[in-house]
Amino acid sequence: MAAGRAAGATLVEVFLESTDHIGLLAEQDRITNVSPAFGKGAGIRVFRGEQDGFVSTNDLSDRGLIAALEQALGMLGLEPSSAARGAFDGLCELRDFGATKNGWLAACPSLGDATSRLLEGTALLDRHGQHLQARRGSYARDWQEVMVAASDGTFARDIRLHQSVGLNALAADGEHRASQGRRYGSTDRPDDLLRWDAEASATDLCASAKAMLHADYVEAGSYPVVLANRFGGVIFHEACGHLLETTQVERGTTPFADQVGSPIAHPAVTAVDEGLSNEAFGSLSMDDEGMEPKRTVLIENGVLKRFLSDRAGELRTGHARTGSGRRQSHAFAAASRMRNTFIAAGPHSPADLIGSVERGLYCKSMGGGSVGPTGQFNFAVEEGYLIENGQLGRPVKGATLIGEAKEVLPRISMCADDLELAAGFCGSVSGSIFVTVGQPHIKVDSITVGGR
Amino acid sequence: MTSVPTVAPVLDAGSLASQLKELAAGLGIERWDLGAACSTDTSVQVDRGEAKQLKGAQRSSITVRVWNAAGLVGITSTSDLSPAGLARALDGAHAASAYGNADDTPAFSPLATAPLQTLDQPLQEPVGILSLLATLKQAESELLSRHEAISTVPYNGLAQRASDRIYLNSAGACRQQRLSTASLYLYARAEQAGRKPRSSGAVRLAYGASQLDLAGCIDEAAERTISHLDYAPIDTGYYTCVFSPEAFLDLIGAFSSVFNARSVLDGVSLSSRESLGEQLAVPFLSIHDNGLHPGNVGAALFDGEGTPVQRLALVDGGVLRHFMHSEATARVFGVAPTGHAGLGAKVSVGANWLEIGPGSSSSGATGLDRLKADGVVWIDSLSALHAGVKPSQGSFSLPFDGWLIRVGETRSIEAATVAGDIRSVLTSVLGFEGPAKITPAGLCPHVWVEGLSITGDA
Numbered sequence: 001m002a003a004g005r006a007a008g009a010t011l012v013e014v015f016l017e018s019t020d021h022i023g024l025l026a027e028q029d030r031i032t033n034v035s036p037a038f039g040k041g042a043g044i045r046v047f048r049g050e051q052d053g054f055v056s057t058n059d060l061s062d063r064g065l066i067a068a069l070e071q072a073l074g075m076l077g078l079e080p081s082s083a084a085r086g087a088f089d090g091l092c093e094l095r096d097f098g099a100t101k102n103g104w105l106a107a108c109p110s111l112g113d114a115t116s117r118l119l120e121g122t123a124l125l126d127r128h129g130q131h132l133q134a135r136r137g138s139y140a141r142d143w144q145e146v147m148v149a150a151s152d153g154t155f156a157r158d159i160r161l162h163q164s165v166g167l168n169a170l171a172a173d174g175e176h177r178a179s180q181g182r183r184y185g186s187t188d189r190p191d192d193l194l195r196w197d198a199e200a201s202a203t204d205l206c207a208s209a210k211a212m213l214h215a216d217y218v219e220a221g222s223y224p225v226v227l228a229n230r231f232g233g234v235i236f237h238e239a240c241g242h243l244l245e246t247t248q249v250e251r252g253t254t255p256f257a258d259q260v261g262s263p264i265a266h267p268a269v270t271a272v273d274e275g276l277s278n279e280a281f282g283s284l285s286m287d288d289e290g291m292e293p294k295r296t297v298l299i300e301n302g303v304l305k306r307f308l309s310d311r312a313g314e315l316r317t318g319h320a321r322t323g324s325g326r327r328q329s330h331a332f333a334a335a336s337r338m339r340n341t342f343i344a345a346g347p348h349s350p351a352d353l354i355g356s357v358e359r360g361l362y363c364k365s366m367g368g369g370s371v372g373p374t375g376q377f378n379f380a381v382e383e384g385y386l387i388e389n390g391q392l393g394r395p396v397k398g399a400t401l402i403g404e405a406k407e408v409l410p411r412i413s414m415c416a417d418d419l420e421l422a423a424g425f426c427g428s429v430s431g432s433i434f435v436t437v438g439q440p441h442i443k444v445d446s447i448t449v450g451g452r
Numbered sequence: 453m454t455s456v457p458t459v460a461p462v463l464d465a466g467s468l469a470s471q472l473k474e475l476a477a478g479l480g481i482e483r484w485d486l487g488a489a490c491s492t493d494t495s496v497q498v499d500r501g502e503a504k505q506l507k508g509a510q511r512s513s514i515t516v517r518v519w520n521a522a523g524l525v526g527i528t529s530t531s532d533l534s535p536a537g538l539a540r541a542l543d544g545a546h547a548a549s550a551y552g553n554a555d556d557t558p559a560f561s562p563l564a565t566a567p568l569q570t571l572d573q574p575l576q577e578p579v580g581i582l583s584l585l586a587t588l589k590q591a592e593s594e595l596l597s598r599h600e601a602i603s604t605v606p607y608n609g610l611a612q613r614a615s616d617r618i619y620l621n622s623a624g625a626c627r628q629q630r631l632s633t634a635s636l637y638l639y640a641r642a643e644q645a646g647r648k649p650r651s652s653g654a655v656r657l658a659y660g661a662s663q664l665d666l667a668g669c670i671d672e673a674a675e676r677t678i679s680h681l682d683y684a685p686i687d688t689g690y691y692t693c694v695f696s697p698e699a700f701l702d703l704i705g706a707f708s709s710v711f712n713a714r715s716v717l718d719g720v721s722l723s724s725r726e727s728l729g730e731q732l733a734v735p736f737l738s739i740h741d742n743g744l745h746p747g748n749v750g751a752a753l754f755d756g757e758g759t760p761v762q763r764l765a766l767v768d769g770g771v772l773r774h775f776m777h778s779e780a781t782a783r784v785f786g787v788a789p790t791g792h793a794g795l796g797a798k799v800s801v802g803a804n805w806l807e808i809g810p811g812s813s814s815s816g817a818t819g820l821d822r823l824k825a826d827g828v829v830w831i832d833s834l835s836a837l838h839a840g841v842k843p844s845q846g847s848f849s850l851p852f853d854g855w856l857i858r859v860g861e862t863r864s865i866e867a868a869t870v871a872g873d874i875r876s877v878l879t880s881v882l883g884f885e886g887p888a889k890i891t892p893a894g895l896c897p898h899v900w901v902e903g904l905s906i907t908g909d910a
Contacts, residue, residue: 025798027718030555033798034548038540039513039531055508058531068510075506075581115551134719134844170720170844177845220688220871220907251499251606253641331509368839370851373607373639373651376867378836378851400840400849400869402907404648450849450869450907 001088001151003066004046006081007073011047013150013311015288016040016060017330019143020105026118026137029126034111041330044068048076050315054333091155097285098145098159105143107190108161114139117193121167124202130210134170139163139193142434148290156290162281162434163192164423167201171209178212178397180205180365180382185423186279187434208365208383211395218384218396218451224360225401225444226353226387230422233437234366236271237341237426239377239405244273244298245324245336246313247429253373255406256304263302265409268346271299273308275323275339281423282339282436284323289334293323298341302410310336328431335430342438346415350441353414355390361399361449362387375404378450400450408444416441461490461510463616465628468514471535475542476518476622483519484542485560485621487756487795488512488533494578495611496585498592500604503585514538515795517558518545524552525797548797558799561779561789564625564758569744571751575614576632576660584610584661588636591666595640598674601681605673607639607653612661619758619795627758633750634661638673642681648866650683652676652833652853657749657892676832679855683864686856686908691829692882693870693904694822697889697896699831699852701806704739705893706841706848707874711741711766711774712792713781714801720844722875723772725785732772733878738811739767741776743791743804747890751805756795761804764790769811770878776801806894809884816883820900822857829906830855830862831870846873868908877901 004012018040025033042065043056053075055068070080109117118137125135144160164185171178182205186192227235248254256264265271275284275293284293289311297305309317310325313336325334354362362385369379379401386393421438468488476484490512497504515529516538526549528541588610595605612634619627639653654672658664695703707722710732715721733739742763743751754760757779765773777785778793778801794800810816822830831854840850849871855862882900889896 030553031551032553032556033796034551035527035529035796036544036548037529038544041531051503051506053506053508055510057510058512058533059510064510068508071508071581075503075508077582111548111551177842179842179844220905250504252604253606331511333505333507368836370836370839372835372851373641374649376851378840378869380839380849398847398849398871400851400871400907402851402867402869448907450871452871452905 001149002086003080004069004073005151007078009046009048009073009078011151013045013148013289015043015330016147018145019329022141024114024118024139026122028135029119029122031115031119042068043330043333044072045333046072046076048078051076052312056331088151090151090153091149092153093155095156098157101159104159104161104190108141109193114193117196117198121198121202124198125167125169125206128202128206129169129171131171131173131213132169133172136168137166139165146288148288150290154290156286158285160187161190162187165193165196167205169205169209171213173213176213178209180209180212183423185281187281187283189279212383212397215395215397217398218361218449220449220451222446222448224357225447225449226357226360226362227439227442227444228364229416229418229440230420231366231424231437232363232442233342233422233439234369234424235377235379235401236343236439237338237435237437238369238371240409241273241338241341242371242428243375243405244307246307246309246317246319247335249307249317249319250313255375259304260306262304264304265299265302266412267302268415269299269302269409269412270344271342272297272344273338273341277340277421277436280340280421280436281434284339287323287325288327289325291321291323291325293339296322308336308338310334326430326433328433332430337428337430337433338426338435340421340436340438342419342421343415343440343442345417345419345440348414348416350416350418353416353441353443354387354392356414356443357387358389360387362392363401375406377405378402398451402448402450408447411445411447412442413445414443461492461614461616463488463490463618463628465618465620465626468618469620469626471538472542475539479542479546481518481542481546483622485517485619486514487619488514489615489617491613491615493611493613494581494584495609496581496588497609498585498588501589501593506581506585508581514541516541516545517795517797518542518549520546520549520552523557524549524554525557526550526552527797552797556780556798558778558780560621560623560625561757561759563760563789564619564621566760568753568760571744571753572746573631574659575630576663578612578614578632579661584612587661587666591638591670595638595670595674599642599678601642601644602640602674602677603643605638605640608637610636610661619754619756621758625758627754629753631750632659634658634664636664636666636669638669640673640677642677644681650677650680652680655892659749680853680864683866685866686868686906688907690903691827691906693829693831693901694885695831695899695901696833697898698891698893699834700808700899701891701893701896702834702837703848704806704808705803706837707843708803709843711776712801713775713777713785716775717781717784722846727772728775730772731770733767733770734816734881735770736810736816737767737770737878737881738809740765740807741803741805742807745805745807745895747895748805755791755793757789757793757799759789759791759793761791776803808894808896809888816881817900818883820883820885822885822898823862824860825857826859828857830857846875848872848874865908868906871905871907
């Protein structure tokens with residue numbers, strides 16, 4: 001940092017990382033893959049005004065780090081100064097968020113315990129399922145120790161622990177096929193796998209697979225849609241949440257850039273992003289720029305309140321940092337990213353929402369989706385049911401929800417009182433990160449449903 | 453301004469082999485193999501004439517695989533190529549081997565020492581990152597000047613990579629391949645008053661930044677973006693569709709588990725072991741996997757197990773001819789590995805680069821010309837393949853950019869999805885139009901398919 005500052009950089013940030021990962025796969029009644037991985041690396045980011053250069057390396061030797069720094073300086077047209085190779089004395093006292101977490105890695109389940117739990121899960125699928133052609137269980141444990149130091153005095157360390165376990169099944173009966181999956185994840189709890197309710201997960205999954213196996217294709221059209229709670233929140237995350245990151249403001253790709261203080265959604269909608277919920281997948285003690293996370297109200301009663309911002313976002317857009325600077329690893333520069341993002345609970349019951357629809361679609365389980373560069377989103381419905389005269393009807397498959405955030409947010413007219421969160425992964429400019437999505441049951445008055 | 457050259461990385465295969473041999477002997481491990489790679493990357497992004505992001509990266513990775521005394525396999529991966537890192541990786545792999553799958557144990561590929569084909573892959577010296585930046589700024593500027601509606605190029609990048617990759621095993625196999633590659637992508641956003649923004653773009657690959665077809669990339673990005681400005685909704689219904697080469701390759705690639713022996717054995721493919729020899733598609737359709745095609749920039753010469761990459765007929769005359777294999781799946785099927793393997797305790801299998809087109813005996817309908825058609829949907833690009841494709845079920849529902857052609861008039865479609873079943877698509881191909889085009893994913897002409905469901909302005 002001394003060398004970087006002496007060369008003319010306005011800010012130098014060093015991100016150091018050590019990782020330890022285990023991935024397990026069980027298929028049918030066998031463990032078929034055990035894949036441990038570990039590594040170390042550094043990411044060095046140099047700012048010159050609003051511009052920055054970023055270099056990552058696996059070479060943590062003095063020579064490797066200096067080479068990375070000099071490459072980053074060169075990107076900004078800065079020459080290393082041979083005069084400054086001394087220690088940097090501008091760091092604050094270390095804020096060690098990891099001090100109480102040093103024993104976490106050792107406290108995680110052994111390979112033997114983890115494999116046993118996974119095999120328990122695939123055995124439960126066999127017990128509860130019908131027509132199951134393939135059964136899979138998977139477990140991932142990601143341990144990460146990070147240290148952030150920056151020439152503005154930032155000096156912080158943390159240890160993160162994320163664990164997730166999932167079950168998947170493919171049901172087949174003649175030409176009919178249905179695949180379903182369930183994933184559960186948490187952070188900061190070493191014994192998490194041991195408290196996983198495999199029975200509930202397998203029972204739920206098998207019920208869905210059974211319902212969907214002989215389902216007909218949904219008819220394309222525009223319908224009122226009721227989205228279930230938990231992972232239904234993926235649509236808000238993808239279609240709206242990303243548009244409220246300052247990276248989108250910088251690119252000029254959000255329609256909400258100058259809408260703070262203006263209504264952008266139905267008054268029934270309040271949306272929050274935070275990194276504080278206990279054990280939630282997107283929670284953090286500090287972000288990847290050393291800042292403690294905040295609770296950020298994005299939309300309140302339909303009115304846009306603020307954006308999620310990181311260090312570069314604050315510099316370039318003026319939106320104050322929110323503790324949202326996140327990255328997959330040392331190989332990425334931090335960017336403004338979501339953490340635990342959800343639509344807040346409303347006053348209704350789920351039955352109220354379904355009862356208000358004469359003919360529409362109930363999306364019990366959502367698959368993945370995407371948002372295009374112009375804001376158009378597209379999400380697969382994994383488990384859907386027709387709503388007829390306010391009652392749930394027959395299951396339907398092949399449904400895709402299509403729309404644009406700007407058009408759909410004003411149509412979220414009812415929110416139920418059953419907010420729940422679900423663990424997920426988000427891929428974007430700074431890599432794949434752990435997040436939580438969530439919502440109560442919500443009703444969208446009209447949305448395009450792709451089908452056959 | 454300082455120009456910063458990148459340094460081409462080099463792996464010392466001999467040194468790695470010696471270290472590993474010694475460490476393995478210390479742990480009583482007699483059989484092992486290893487895949488390692490290192491790379492140096494530089495990349496730039498710009499935003500309206502200014503540097504948006506300048507990045508550099510030095511990466512290294514290694515995967516060690518060992519067989520324990522019971523013959524079970526374990527692996528460990530790391531980015532730490534130091535002697536201590538190698539020792540820890542070997543130890544970790546040995547520990548993991550206790551959980552190896554006795555029913556499906558990989559072995560060394562019998563082709564891990566077979567001769568490799570030689571490809572013309574010239575190593576190019578990297579250029580300085582500030583030179584990359586100047587080039588990309590110029591490209592952005594030219595693209596912005598092509599049409600008043602093109603206001604930004606929000607997704608853009610110019611990158612170069614120098615890499616080195618090796619495969620070694622305790623039986624003496626030693627593969628090594630060094631490469632230099634470069635890529636350019638430009639995705640423009642166009643906006644007109646009172647209308648929705650539209651976006652499209654283009655990609656180019658080459659062996660070095662100075663070989664990239666900048667002008668072609670700018671022209672294609674501009675042309676495609678402008679062509680979507682005058683859009684209109686499309687009625688929901690069934691249409692004859694003409695897939696661009698890129699779109700059809702994406703669709704077939706998303707369903708490549710049909711040709712994947714690993715997926716077949718796992719029970720998650722639409723194919724079964726008995727499917728070979730079955731009529732899968734119209735009799736004039738052929739699909740080959742050919743990672744060695746000269747159009748495949750940066751082609752790998754060998755797969756993760758050291759097996760040479762080769763051209764393989766997957767579908768010929770509409771008939772399913774071969775599956776793609778690793779060593780383990782090939783052994784189950786009683787054939788040779790095909791050069792499509794990764795490296796793992798459970799070895800993954802994947803396609804390299806697809807060639808799609810007419811077979812040698814028949815070409816289907818002739819004289820097809822989408823620009824003179826009526827009521828045809830021309831699908832330019834598909835999106836959200838990771839979410840909208842169900843490989844194990846055969847169904848897909850995908851948003852696309854494209855045009856509706858009516859009585860020779862071509863008009864961009866506002867927003868729509870195309871849905872269907874891959875088995876129906878393969879038996880509903882009407883024919884091919886025009887010459888095959890080389891794309892990053894493979895080689896393919898325009899493909900006409902009958903009767904696909906389009907959801908638009910319902």
